[in-house]
Amino acid sequence: MRTTDKEELLVRRAKSGDSEAFGQLVQIYQNQILYLAYDFMGDYEQARDIAQDIFMKAFNGIDSFEQRSSFGTWLKRIAVNTCKDALRKKQRMPEKTNLKPQLTSPENADRSDGHRDIIKKGFINLSANQKTAVVLRYFHGETISQIAEIMNINENTVRIHIHRAVQKIRQSLRK
Numbered sequence: 473m474r475t476t477d478k479e480e481l482l483v484r485r486a487k488s489g490d491s492e493a494f495g496q497l498v499q500i501y502q503n504q505i506l507y508l509a510y511d512f513m514g515d516y517e518q519a520r521d522i523a524q525d526i527f528m529k530a531f532n533g534i535d536s537f538e539q540r541s542s543f544g545t546w547l548k549r550i551a552v553n554t555c556k557d558a559l560r561k562k563q564r565m566p567e568k569t570n571l572k573p574q575l576t577s578p579e580n581a582d583r584s585d586g587h588r589d590i591i592k593k594g595f596i597n598l599s600a601n602q603k604t605a606v607v608l609r610y611f612h613g614e615t616i617s618q619i620a621e622i623m624n625i626n627e628n629t630v631r632i633h634i635h636r637a638v639q640k641i642r643q644s645l646r647k
Contacts, residue, residue: 511607512555548622594644602637
């Protein structure tokens, strides 16, 4: 992911305390982060809350952003970790509803698909790392190297996570 000159300037301004510059960064990334959170959580309201948490963490931690990666990659790393934490909390708490992660983004959530339940079942059985790799690769179009950077792992490990995830989903489809 390449940082544009405009984005680089906004990051520098945000790091120096310019909240308006940070607000512009939020505008650039708000939909990507919201959809990423939705793809993890499967619930739009939860995704909105988590997206707010992600941007608050980024705002509070902007000073620690060392610009070794692009701002977008750094922000997505925060998003992935925040979503994983939220999923762990969700699994520890007794379920009041039977909300399950969806394989669609919010604009397609109302479309019914005969295979959705089968795919959801396979998707739910993925490990956190497998789910992360699949969501980033197939729902958000990230490259293997971008996923490796976001997840802070090597590219071969990303490939293994994706391969194993696809195998698990295929097994679910056979049942």
